[in-house]
Amino acid sequence: MTLNADTSADDLNRALGLVRRVELDPAGRAVLEYEAGLHMCHSGGVVQGGFISGWLDAAMAHAVMASGGFEMTPMSLELKISFFAPARPGRVIAEGWVEKSGRSTCFTEGRLLDPQGVVLAKASSTIRLIPRAKVEAAARAAV
16 A cells, blocks of 8 residues: 555545635635535434534644645644534535644634534644654555
8 A cells, every 4th residue: 555645635635525725824824615415414414523523623734734834744632622503514614723833833723614604613723743754754654
């Protein structure tokens, strides 16, 4: 098995339903648009919380990468999600921003919105910055 980081990221984005990256701001902000499908739902057409967590985690990681370049890989150390309203099939917007950043650790926040701007969930994360080459070498060695 050969590890290809770009192909893996493409597969992940497809699985999460990424439609487009709306904004990647070097000031440390990212906005991503996702399409929630019925295959992501449990009872009553409610999107399973793992997808919501993945969307918010990705938005916060993109905010970190937008602010510091793509030579560092953001690795989540802690992720907290608060759910306010059910996400349903259709478009959702995940926003992430860097609250504070150091040399090796970032603190981020994010929120998930429906197309009308209703906040469905909020998140915070502590992220460790690791050189991309080191992460990719470790992944290749593990395969």
